[in-house]
Amino acid sequence: MYSIKQVVEMLDIPSVTLRAWENRYQAVVPERTESGYRLYSQENIEDLRWLKEQTEKQGISISHAVRMLKMRKQKHLDERLNASGGDPRDAIDKMKQQIYTALHEIQGERADALIDFGFSLYGYEAMVYQVLVPVLVKVGDAWEEGTATVAQEHYMTHMISNRLSQFFHVFPVYAHLPKVLAFCPAGEHHQIGLLLFSLFLRKNGVEVIYLGANTPEEGVMDLLEKQGRIGAVCLSVTDEELVPYCEDLLKRLGSLHPELQFIVGGKAYETAGPQATRATYKLDEPPEQWQAWFDREFAGIQHRI
Incomplete structure (x- = not known):
């Protein structure tokens, strides 16, 4: 195993570049000591050497080089599995x-x-x-x-x-996109769906103010007053009994901030049937369809704020 200092000297990659490759693109994932210091394996070294060659000699961007590296590793894995009769x-x-x-x-x-x-x-x-x-x-x-x-x-x-x-701290934020305020209302403790959707938005360059589960509405109101450029509010709920409260909350938020767009989702809205909602978007598509929704709908939000 090698320290970051050894890797820098060995590969002539500045430490700031190495950290950026890791944090922004997950180029390699070194192990960590109990004190938090990075330790790089020989495989990490070979991957970094390959990435450096692609960026310096081939003129390929680091983001594209990392994608190529992942594809190479996946191909090698598939070949090993196929050779051994695996799937x-x-x-x-x-x-x-x-x-x-x-x-x-x-x-x-x-x-x-x-x-x-x-x-x-x-x-x-x-x-x-x-x-x-x-x-x-x-x-x-x-x-x-x-x-x-x-x-x-x-x-x-x-x-x-x-x-x-x-990963909230990994993906870049695009300033031309509106901020999104994401939360589960008071009484809702299941936030995994909201977290996954918020990460999806972040991966697409959206700055997400993530409040998580069981958020009292007073905090939501306060943030909307103090934060600028919030273009949408995303609300997730799994308990059907909370849907009437959510709809009332959307009504009050909409009257105070008519420029806002509202996105609702979660099991409660999926199982509640095709009932009317005050939300701009009722997101009940599976994750693999979120990108199509984003490209089709969210682009419209940014032009309206």
Whole structure:
């Protein structure tokens, strides 16, 4: 294993560049000591050397080079699996099971290491939607079936939520897009769906003011008064009994801030049927259709504020 100082000297990559490659593009995911210092494996070194060659000699942008690297690694993995008679989906399933088991057994360091490895191997999209989201679904099922205690469910959900939240500081923000205020109303404690949608918006360059679960409306009102350029409010709710309150809240927010657009989603709005809502958009599409919605609808929001 190598320190960041050794990597800088070995590859002649400035430390500020190396950190930017990691934080913005997840070029490599080094291990961390208990004190938080980076430790790079030989594989990390080879990946960084390849990326440097692509950017300096081939003139390729680092973002494109990282995508190429991920594709190369995935291709090599597929080739190894195929050579051994394996299926790439088996590797994903194995990763999900290993992470779930580590979390279920409260092995936080092992779970973090597996998640780091998964992101370095599969990239953001596959790791989030094919691994971590299914793990969260499995956690919820285990709690309902009684095979996971409330404490285990809270721990496992909290661990994954924390890892997902880290990406709020990775993706760039585009100043021409409006800010979005995202929250679950008072009484709603399930925020995973809201977190995933907020991360999707951030990945598309939207600055999201994320308030999370069980947010009192006084705080929402205060933020809307003090923050500029908030163009949309995103609200997620799973409890159908909270829908009437949410609709009343949207009515009051709309009367105070008529320029706002409202996005609602969550299981409560999915199962409530085609009832009328005061929201501008009722988002009940699956995650794989969010991009089409964003390209079609959100662009309209920015032109109206």
